[in-house]
Every structure is written in C-alpha cells, then in structure tokens.
Amino acid sequence: MKVAIINFPGTNCERDTQYAFEKLGYKTEIIWHKEESINADLIVLPGGFSHGDYLRTAAIAKFSPIMKAVVVHAKKGGYILGICNGFQMLLELKLLDGAMNRNLSLSFISKYHHLKVVSADNKFLSCCKKDEILNIPIAHGEGNYYIDSYNLNKMYDKGQILLKYCDENGAYENPNGSVDAIAGICDKDKKIFGLMPHPERAIEAELGGVDGARVLKGFIC
Amino acid sequence: MKVVVNVKLKAGVLDPQGKAVEHALSSLGFEGVNSVRVGKQIVLDIDESDKDTLKKNVESMCEDLLANTVIEEYEIVL
Numbered sequence: 001m002k003v004a005i006i007n008f009p010g011t012n013c014e015r016d017t018q019y020a021f022e023k024l025g026y027k028t029e030i031i032w033h034k035e036e037s038i039n040a041d042l043i044v045l046p047g048g049f050s051h052g053d054y055l056r057t058a059a060i061a062k063f064s065p066i067m068k069a070v071v072v073h074a075k076k077g078g079y080i081l082g083i084c085n086g087f088q089m090l091l092e093l094k095l096l097d098g099a100m101n102r103n104l105s106l107s108f109i110s111k112y113h114h115l116k117v118v119s120a121d122n123k124f125l126s127c128c129k130k131d132e133i134l135n136i137p138i139a140h141g142e143g144n145y146y147i148d149s150y151n152l153n154k155m156y157d158k159g160q161i162l163l164k165y166c167d168e169n170g171a172y173e174n175p176n177g178s179v180d181a182i183a184g185i186c187d188k189d190k191k192i193f194g195l196m197p198h199p200e201r202a203i204e205a206e207l208g209g210v211d212g213a214r215v216l217k218g219f220i221c
Numbered sequence: 222m223k224v225v226v227n228v229k230l231k232a233g234v235l236d237p238q239g240k241a242v243e244h245a246l247s248s249l250g251f252e253g254v255n256s257v258r259v260g261k262q263i264v265l266d267i268d269e270s271d272k273d274t275l276k277k278n279v280e281s282m283c284e285d286l287l288a289n290t291v292i293e294e295y296e297i298v299l
Contacts, residue, residue: 056289063286092289099291101230102237146234146292177235 001026001219004040006070008033008061011048013083013200020200024217033064042079042219043070045086047139047198057100057142058088067093079219080192081124084140087184087194096187096194097155098147104177108141112208113175115183115197116166119159122190127214127221133170134163134211136197138183143196145178145185152179158188163195222267224279225298228288229260263287272299 003026007014018028021044031038051060061067074080074095082090090096103109117125117132128134147155155161163184167173174181176196184195195215202212230236236258243257265282269275279297288295 055286059286059289091291099289101234101292104235104237106237106241144237177237 001042002040003028003042003044004038005030005044005046006033006038006066007031007046008048008050008064010050010052011046011085013047013085013198016198017044017046017083017200020203020212020216023203024213025220031066033061033066036065036069038066038069038073040073040078042081043073045070045080045082045089046200047084047086050085050089053085056092058085058092061085061089062092071095074192077189077191079123082192082194083198083200084143084196087196088142090192090194095192096185097151097160098145098179098185100142101144101146101177102142103140103144103175108139109143109175110139111137112202113138113183113197114166114168114170114173115163116170116172118161118164121159122162122186122193122218124186124190124193124218125162125215126218128218131170133166133168134214135168135202135209136199136212136215137201137208138175138197139201140176140196143176143178143183145176145182145196147179155185159190160186160188162186162193163197222269222275222299224265224267224275226263226265226279226283226287227260227296227298228263228283228293229258229295230292231294234292275299 165181172181199212199215202209238259239257
C-alpha cells in the first residue's frame with residue numbers, strides 16, 4: 001500500500017503525516033506540488049496553509065501542476081484523503097460537495113475534540129465502528145462546513161457523512177458552526193474522504209491520544 | 222483598464238464576520254443597524270480596452286479563482 005503525500009508551499013503537516021503512515025506500516029513518499037505524476041494507491045493532501053491561503057483557504061492550490069494528476073487519480077477511482085487544508089482543497093476542486101466558511105466564532109480553534117463515526121461503511125473508516133466516539137485534535141480557522149439542505153440530504157442518503165463533532169458522550173457539539181456538526185465527508189463512490197480533524201496528530205500516547213491511528217489504518221486493518 | 226470585483230457570501234449563508242461587526246456596532250451604541258454583511262473588493266488593472274472581452278475574461282477569473290460560487294456571489298464593475 002503506497003501513500004503519496006503532496007507538499008504545497010505553506011503545507012506544514014506533511015512530515016507528521018508521513019511519520020504517522022510509516023509508523024502504521026505504509027510505504028510513503030512526499031511529492032512536491034510542481035511534480036506532474038503520482039504513482040500511489042492513496043494520495044494524501046495534508047494540512048497547512050497551501051500558498052498562504054491568502055485569497056481563500058485552498059483556492060490557489062487547485063492550480064498547482066500536481067493537481068492534474070490528483071484529478072486523474074480521482075477519475076480512475078483512486079483513493080484520496082484530504083486532511084484539514086487538504087479537505088478544503090477537495091472542496092475547491094469540487095471532488096467533494098460543499099464549501100468551507102470561517103468558524104462561527106471567528107477564532108482559530110486548536111484542541112482535542114470528540115467525533116462520532118456516522119458511517120463506517122467505507123474503506124477509510126473500516127477499522128472503526130458506526131457510532132464509535134473518537135478523540136482527535138482539530139486546528140483550523142475555516143472549518144465551518146456549508147452545504148445546502150437539498151444536497152445535504154442526498155449525502156445522508158448515500159452514506160457520505162462520515163464524522164460529526166460531539167462531546168465525550170456522543171451528543172453532537174459543534175465547535176465551528178458546520179452544518180449538522182459535520183467534521184468529515186466522502187464522495188458518492190466512497191473513494192475520496194475529507195476531514196477537518198488531524199488524525200496524524202493522535203497516533204501515539206505521547207501525543208495525547210491514539211484514536212487517529214484508527215482513522216489512518218483503514219487500508220491495512 | 223480598471224475593473225472592480227465585489228465578492229460576498231450568498232444570501233442565506235451565515236456570515237460570521239458580518240455578525241461580529243453587527244454586534245460590535247450595537248455594543249458601541251449605533252442603533253438601527255438591522256444586519257451587516259462583510260465582503261471583499263478586488264481591484265484589477267487589465268490591459269484590455271474592449272469591454273465585452275474584458276467582462277468575459279474577468280468572469281472566467283471569478284468562476285475559476287476569485288469566488289467560490291458554492292457560497293459566494295460576485296459583481297463585476299467596469
């Protein structure tokens with residue numbers, strides 16, 4: 001299982017992501033955004049501030065040369081995981097539905113947060129159980145996910161809502177104003193997954209938790 | 222030629238920045254402000270004198286990069 005992690009100017013989670021996947025037993029490669037080809041089973045768009053996020057989060061990243069290869073991979077049915085800024089990229093590329101807005105509080109939020117697994121019927125969360133509660137850090141200023149109610153209902157029908165923010169008992173708790181407290185979604189074929197929390201930051205007890213490993217090892221568990 | 226693009230969140234999409242400004246105005250004692258929406262203005266200087274061509278070009282810029290049309294709308298002022 002080969003994982004390609006794309007590195008944009010402004011990305012700051014590529015090495016954490018590489019460390020996490022390597023530790024779990026995957027082969028990894030970090031690829032600079034100016035490259036034009038990718039040979040991997042899973043492409044990861046990691047967290048950070050691609051191209052500075054100056055206009056809108058992830059708006060400029062979609063024009064990086066590597067993105068043509070990312071889109072080809074997606075069209076061929078390849079797996080893609082977008083974490084935080086990577087999730088924002090998948091929305092800007094329209095590989096996932098919806099858009100990201102500023103956090104309701106306008107504050108940058110950085111803390112551990114509980115999440116409920118809404119659907120585990122996909123490869124990414126195959127190590128998790130439906131309704132399981134995970135504890136994984138979030139760190140973002142624009143994680144307020146928006147989609148209109150018509151398309152939201154379609155996504156529920158197809159099992160595309162994967163993670164929601166909740167408290168430790170599983171009651172929904174919304175840190176950023178996201179529609180329905182949504183933290184992670186996938187496409188209709190369940191090959192492309194975007195989430196705001198950072199599973200790569202919760203893979204060792206020393207980091208404060210290990211629940212992130214359950215999200216990242218879906219392909220090998 | 223100078224072109225102004227105004228980008229704002231679509232009606233119905235909650236604007237956290239607008240809400241914050243609204244609260245601030247209210248707490249400063251400014252009365253009668255029913256709502257505030259905050260947008261951004263992008264001013265472009267473009268080497269093109271034909272207005273139709275210019276408008277078409279800027280429309281492409283808005284659709285591709287300057288606005289996220291899922292939640293934002295834009296207005297081009299020539």
